[in-house]
Amino acid sequence: MLKMRQIRQMQEHEREEYIRLSSFAFQYTLTPEELVKRAASLVPQENWGCYGEEGLEARLTLLPMEVYVGGKPFAMGGIAGVATWPEKRRGGRVAGLLSHSLRVMKEQGQMISMLHPFKFEFYRRFGWETYAEYKKLELGPHQLPRFPAVAGRIVRTTELDILAPVYEAYAVRYNGMLVRSRKWWEDRVLARKNEGRLGAAYFDADGQAKGYILYKVADYTLTVYEWVALDGEAYRGLWNFIADHDSMLGSAGKVQLLMAHPGDRLASLLKDPRILQETVPYFMARLVDAEAFLNRYSFRQGVKGELHLHIRDEQAPWNEGGYAIRLGEEGARVRRSAAGDEAASVEALSCGIGILTSMLLGYERPSFWYEHGLLTGSASQLELLEAAVPEGRPFLLDFF
Missing domain, CATH: 3.30.1050.10 (SCP2 sterol-binding domain)
Incomplete structure (x- = not known):
């Protein structure tokens, strides 16, 4: 049976087959209209499958990307959407796809690869190792910081021309941060504005954007999905802006910062540092x-x-x-x-x-x-x- 397997790129007519496998493996449901839309978004050259006598048995997506290391962009292959039908697991299909992907990435000049693991131990067997973690913060309304007034101002905006340069100045500081294309911004970062997500940028006294947050307020909870601050002034200015939402949170509400840098030291700036903090291994x-x-x-x-x-x-x-x-x-x-x-x-x-x-x-x-x-x-x-x-x-x- 093993010799009958074939690893190859997805063909145009196989789009929906790939989506059905992913939706089953990752347990999400799509309407017929959503299935067609999701299938149309797939790029055949980026999707690889392991095929047997019965058709597609396992799949993954190989994304051509760039990440910063030491302030320089490096070509990177992003592994995503690794999925197998349950009855086809533990047969070496995913192992074959990963090994094949390494050869493809080498041929394409991608010097490094990254992925979000379903199980860290599994991917360690193939050479991947933990490289990134983040800190999750949660504060009650009474715990929010009240810093002295800063010289700049907050503008509520999700304008890409404002946010992207701030992100790039921030990303170049940290190994492993994505070099975001305009398409990535539009499709992955800003696409959820219709779900009530908002944006706010901090401008210093000279009118330069120095930080921003992407956030949402609902059910007495302010959730920050993305936090970027280039200096301490912007950091304090953004927290003051968040604290001004205290009346919307009520006495039992909360603020959640979902992905802070693991070195974030907000707690040291608070009157009471005993806030909820969790460090999460990530990629x-x-x-x-x-x-x-x-x-x-x-x-x-x-x-x-x-x-x-x-x-x-x-x-x-x-x-x-x-x-x-x-x-x-x-x-x-x-x-x-x-x-x-x-x-x-x-x-x-x-x-x-x-x-x-x-x-x-x-x-x-x-x-x-x-x-x-x-x-x-x-x-x-x-x-x-x-x-x-x-x-x-x-x-x-x-x-x-």
């Missing part, structure tokens, strides 16, 4: 082309030395092996190391592709993985790697 990432990624990666300036890495990657064998990275005034020079040379010696640092991804994106420091035995090698090489990898501050505001 996973893995390098697709380690050599290309390392050549583009911005190691910390001023660090000198030669770093030796040995990477393990069963799912993408082109990444397997040794790397010598010479660090100097002119940046980093990366070369592959032949088997048996110094890069494969006991001095070299050794780890799996997921651990390497976690370190380079800044989710965990090299010393953390070294302490727990998932990064091995000499202490001197660890010291060099620790010095060479910048503090990354990973984050992601989007979902796919």
